[in-house]
Amino acid sequence: MTDATDLLKPGERLDYLARENLSIIQNPDYFAFSVDAILLAHFAKVPRRQTARILDLCSGTGVIPFLLSAKTAGHIDAIELQEALVDMAQRSCQLNNLTDRLTFRQGDVKTMAAARPLYDVVTCNPPYFSVTNKQTQHHLTSHAIARHEVYLTLEQWVAQAKRQLKTRGKLFCVYRPDRLDDLMETLLGAGFSVHRLQFAYGKADQVAKVVLVEAIYAGGRQGLKVEPPIVIYGSDQQYTPEMKAIYYGD
Template sequence: MTKELLMPELTDEQMQLVKDGERLDFLIRENRYLIQNPNYFPFSVDAILLANFIQFNQRASSLRIMDFCTGGGIIPLLLSHRTASKIQAIELQADIADMAKRSVRLNGLEEQIDIMQGDLRQLKARNQRLDIISCNPPYFSLNEAAKLHSNPYHAIARHEIHLTLDEWVSKASQLLKQKGRLFIVYRPNRLDDLMMSLLNHHFAIKRLCFVHPKQGENANSVLVEAIARGGRQGVRVEPAIIVHQEDGSYTPMMQEIYYGNH
């Protein structure tokens, strides 16, 4: 994901944004820095694939975009490379939201990316509703208690402790304009729950793409595009993404997603 030899040098002023115990990752294709803390839930391949899955139309400079459950801000940083539109993002946990804000400052993107700290369930719909919402949500239900992480930051990011599936789908439906688009990464074993919630909140499912760790292995993620209050015109299942080759290295597709032409 990161190749430190290619990371440009930072000024002393930029380095002051990185706190003790934190590290810097460099997103090569997008030329972006990302502050990470091993005590918090780190970004994973899911976030990278979700950002890559999002499609923009020809008027991408005037879109209204929001990222739910933004964590350290990885998705807004990745999207900022592809669009000049302003991007809002919201994160519940204050320490993680602060880290995301510092990553935005580190990249000089304060005018484009706005990181908010708060509970997305409290967001109110405005006159100008959103064009796009992305969401890499908690994907374990509280019934899956055996998987509850001992680290509270990890537990909140992974489990529906403060935010359920139906709550964030409902909020997305409220905030998106007619035929606005919701992009999601989720777990295949809960795809039936996700589809039921989307349909209950007046979404039409447009695209699916399954992600497999290796060729021949079961999918462990699924990417979904859904249209708010749009007519149901059938679901397009796109070619699967295979993350690793047999030797553990990234497939050519994943190398392109991570590194671009570098």
């Protein structure tokens, strides 16, 4: 692993991903990855073969591609709107010696041209909140863009996933349970069949925090499988054994 001394800029920090032995550059003034991204990378099933093509939309500082790099020998492309986040992801890529396997680009998900060849898998940790939901809108612009549909709506990122996937390609995403009906309707309208769901709870006695979704493009009816739930924290306020395994390994 490259020495981080020359790669960090003022105000930045390194966050360590113990299970994969990777370090991610982050800056608290910008949107930083959360447990949602960790859960999505764990949930996603990607081909292991070297010829696999994977695309991560709304990539932020790149945590999902970095985590997926431990699960596949294929190449992973990542698109992020915010230049500062792309810059951090690119330097993290150098830091972890993954420049030959991961490509981070600044771009607008809405206007991407279809790739050739198409992708086997698309992952997305999209903005969750509609712009009318002022109560939960973060005051920092970087956070607002990442969390709210300021520049990218549900319909737009689903349409782009459809454009980039080959027939029977898979989309893995994480979303808010209170908008699951919107997500399901949009996916079905775009030609996806929803194949697998998994709900994650902050604590066992709370409502679900996020829902993880696997959908197949133009794959016909697959039957819906609901996985056992993930509980993040125990009554002692510490990670549950399952969550520790996701973060740190068995």
